[in-house]
Amino acid sequence: MLKKMKNFSLQLKIMAIFLTMSILLTLTLGLMFYNNTAQNVKQNKENEIKTLAAETSNKIERFLFEREADIQVVAQSQILTMPQIDRETKRQYLANVINNYQTYDEMFVLDQLGQIVLSATFSGGNLPLESDELFKQNPDILGKILSGKPFISDVLSEEDQSQWFILFSEPLVDDRGQAVGAVVERMNFDAIDEIIANVKLGEVGYARLMPSDQNYGVSYELLECVNHLTVRVPIIKYETQFKQWMLFLSEPTEEAFALIYDIRIYFGLVFVITLIILFLVSNYLSGRITRPIRTLKSHMGELLETHKLNMALAYEGSSDEVKQLTHTFDFLLEELSFMVQKTMEKTGEAESVKSVKASLDAMIDHAVTGIVTIDGKGIITSVNPRIKEILKADHDDVLVGLSIGKEGHQRFDALFQILYESILVEKQLVDVSCLIKNPEVELVVSTLIQKDIYQTPLGVTVLLQSAEERERFEHSVIRAKKLSELGELSAGVAHEIRNPLASIKGYTQMAIREVDKQSDAYHDLGIVLNEVDRLDRLVERFLSFASPNAPHYKSGDMNQLVSEVIKVLNQQILAKKIEVVLEFDSASSFEYDVDQMKQVLLNLLINAIQASEVGGTIKVQTLLYEDEGRFSLLITNDGDIIDDDLIERIFTPFFTTRKGGSGLGLAICARIIENHHGTIELISSKDTGTTFAISLPTKKGLLL
The missing domain is CATH 3.30.565.10 (Histidine kinase-like ATPase, C-terminal domain)
Incomplete structure (x- = not known):
């Protein structure tokens, strides 16, 4: 009985080892799968809501751009400034514009004294000519409208906030180039509200348009005691506007990441089932492993008792058990080798790490932003080549080896002071201005604090930019965006012009063959053909700009x-x-x-x-x-x-x-x-x- 217990104890030990290894392996692979899947789901959801926010903001900005273009077209029209056109015809022109676009509540014309001399509303009525409640509520707007420059107001509302709107105005100039007033369109928010209403974020997610001075991007916030996934995207802000409006999209995380919760339940269920299967398999395998060992031990005892040491330890099935045991260990080694290989591929081999480090070093050396690294003691350890140009220094390593905690560095004292203070309170700097002298350079400073697993600061990476160069770059980006948007619009306009030009040229060529070469008509038609060719060349250049x-x-x-x-x-x-x-x-x-x-x-x-x-x-x-x-x-x-x-x-x-x-x-x-x-x-x-x-x-x- 005692011998059986000892054998059974060995089987339990084998079962315990097998179960432990199997469970650890299952948990490791399962958690890796779960974490990767959850991270992918989270990343995909964030990308989805960012894409939705970007598309919606683009729709709103395109809508506002079209309204800006509408008022420019109306202001450039001669109808509103020609004295020979009667008042009713001008009013009907404004009414037709309103009815065609169905975006404006009203349009009106102001003289240079700020009086409404002509108006039309969506319902076909007129505004009071003496004054308007709009200018009483917003007295500063009238002066901006009559300043002789285009004006786009902030988002305004009625006193009861029942309706929101934006004013677009353009100065009116007569045929002598004299300013005679301004034309104003009042755009309602119906179309923008419809754009926002079409944003679908699950069952309870929502989208809003609101003024905000917060940083834009993706964040996780507690709203009404519920965690939400939110994204803020800025809407274009015109020069005449004061408030920055942002598109705000929010969805409860429980709904946004419902798939992660389902995966968690599925993972738990699979783990329980796997645990049961592993227990049954380990029990069976441990018995198979210990049985030939017990048989082998018994056979060896018989051989020792009979002193037949020169006889082979052979019995039926012994060779198969040994082979199976050997093959099992070989299989486990192969599996472990395969796991190690996969783990190395996942985390990166040593040579790959060196390659990545070399690539990062090259990227830092060629970065257009100045990069400075500081160790945990406040000593500057490295700078990239861009620092020399930004700081207007004589050599690249002018900062290496200096301590930011010590005074007496003259030119860099102001920079070192803000870096030292930020490190003391462990606060990262984001686009902080700093002025160094001799020569004078205005810098924009940002920092990244590196910490270990215990949140102890290890060092700081400092990003330096010239304020002047950064401003020029931002202006260049804005100009490029405007040119790109204008190019898209221009391509359509150019194609629309080219089609009728082709028809005009064709009919003119047919007509010129039918008239006498000595007649005035032949000469006039030749002028038409020349002008059509000139317009075609202009359209060709226009297309070169629109679609390079x-x-x-x-x-x-x-x-x-x-x-x-x-x-x-x-x-x-x-x-x-x-x-x-x-x-x-x-x-x-x-x-x-x-x-x-x-x-x-x-x-x-x-x-x-x-x-x-x-x-x-x-x-x-x-x-x-x-x-x-x-x-x-x-x-x-x-x-x-x-x-x-x-x-x-x-x-x-x-x-x-x-x-x-x-x-x-x-x-x-x-x-x-x-x-x-x-x-x-x-x-x-x-x-x-x-x-x-x-x-x-x-x-x-x-x-x-």
């Missing part, structure tokens, strides 16, 4: 391309006796679309020639920044200085200060540079002249 071709990248020498373009324009340069100064970098080869960049250079150099006085100077500079992965091209002329208000509009389609110009050349240049993922800026001052500054990435359109 994707860049075809190949390696080219920018210095050589500049020289070729200057040779093409040599006659114009000689005619005005202009001196061309070339300051080329020794290295100027990188990948770009040669034909498109040649078009950019032609436009910019022609502009520079036309802007220069007789005997003036044009300077062309090229600079290759290998560490930053970008190429800079500067074209400077010493002509008249361009005002700041014109600089803001210089890349706008159809804007030109030159008589006879189409206003598309610089707009097309901006689109080409944008498609190369680069930037173009215009800088004009008395000291340096007027400069077009182009910055291009050097790696197939990808800025490192």
